[in-house]
Amino acid sequence: MRILSEFVEGFDTLADLPPAVSVFGSARSKPDSPECELARQLGGALARAGYAVITGGGPGVMEAANRGANEAGGLSVGLGIELPFEQGINEWVDMGIDFRYFFARKTMFVKYAQAFVVLPGGFGTMDELFEALTLVQTGKVTRFPVVLMGSTYWSGLLDWLRGTMAVESKISPADLELMCVTDDVDEAVQHIIDADAALAAEQEALKDAAVAQAEAKSAEA
Numbered sequence: 001m002r003i004l005s006e007f008v009e010g011f012d013t014l015a016d017l018p019p020a021v022s023v024f025g026s027a028r029s030k031p032d033s034p035e036c037e038l039a040r041q042l043g044g045a046l047a048r049a050g051y052a053v054i055t056g057g058g059p060g061v062m063e064a065a066n067r068g069a070n071e072a073g074g075l076s077v078g079l080g081i082e083l084p085f086e087q088g089i090n091e092w093v094d095m096g097i098d099f100r101y102f103f104a105r106k107t108m109f110v111k112y113a114q115a116f117v118v119l120p121g122g123f124g125t126m127d128e129l130f131e132a133l134t135l136v137q138t139g140k141v142t143r144f145p146v147v148l149m150g151s152t153y154w155s156g157l158l159d160w161l162r163g164t165m166a167v168e169s170k171i172s173p174a175d176l177e178l179m180c181v182t183d184d185v186d187e188a189v190q191h192i193i194d195a196d197a198a199l200a201a202e203q204e205a206l207k208d209a210a211v212a213q214a215e216a217k218s219a220e221a
């Protein structure tokens with residue numbers, strides 16, 4: 001079955017991926033647009049910080065982020081999607097997988113990334129942003145940073161989330177804190193590094209607690 005084989009191929013190909021960040025944004029942005037410039041810088045900064053960069057492997061912001069990672073010597077991953085108007089995976093991708101099903105592809109974006117960075121985009125980008133926020137809000141993924149870059153683009157949406165969605169209690173005020181908004185590439189990368197470190201410390205503390213509990217039990221016996 002094609003659906004199953006997409007999951008298997010994705011898991012097999014990405015199993016040994018180093019820590020990675022998924023970057024989303026418009027397929028339609030021109031290479032000389034401000035968001036592509038930002039995405040290219042971000043791809044480079046993530047690669048220098050040791051992260052692989054995962055995108056949808058398409059044109060626009062995706063290509064710019066892949067390019068930045070590739071030029072900085074990092075691992076540049078593209079999870080392409082079969083579309084009626086075939087585009088192919090962009091030339092800056094080192095490791096590419098083609099998917100027919102959006103949902104199998106979406107699993108890979110989350111499972112193999114430590115964080116999402118979202119740049120200006122359309123429906124596809126919004127889908128990816130709100131999927132991530134839903135997973136974090138419902139506790140399906142924990143300590144998963146969602147960074148929005150291109151603050152002017154996002155300001156109208158953020159005003160609406162604050163002024164309508166939260167005011168009408170469709171989300172809690174704390175949910176607004178799930179997103180970090182910045183136009184500064186270094187701040188975005190640092191936010192991700194800090195969240196990674198906090199998660200590692202939390203896991204270490206949990207491990208220590210489990211070991212202490214097991215030792216106490218065996219001492220009692």
Ligand SMILES: C/C(=C\CNc1ncnc2c1ncn2[C@@H]1O[C@H](COP(=O)(O)O)[C@@H](O)[C@H]1O)CO
Binds near residue numbers: 023
């Ligand atoms: C529309 C054009 C090309 C489409 N090619 C895509 N290739 C890969 N991934 C895509 C493509 N289009 C959408 N995506 C995914 O959605 C996000 C961008 O969608 P948006 O609506 O443009 O914001 C992106 O992150 C991809 O994962 C024309 O050149």
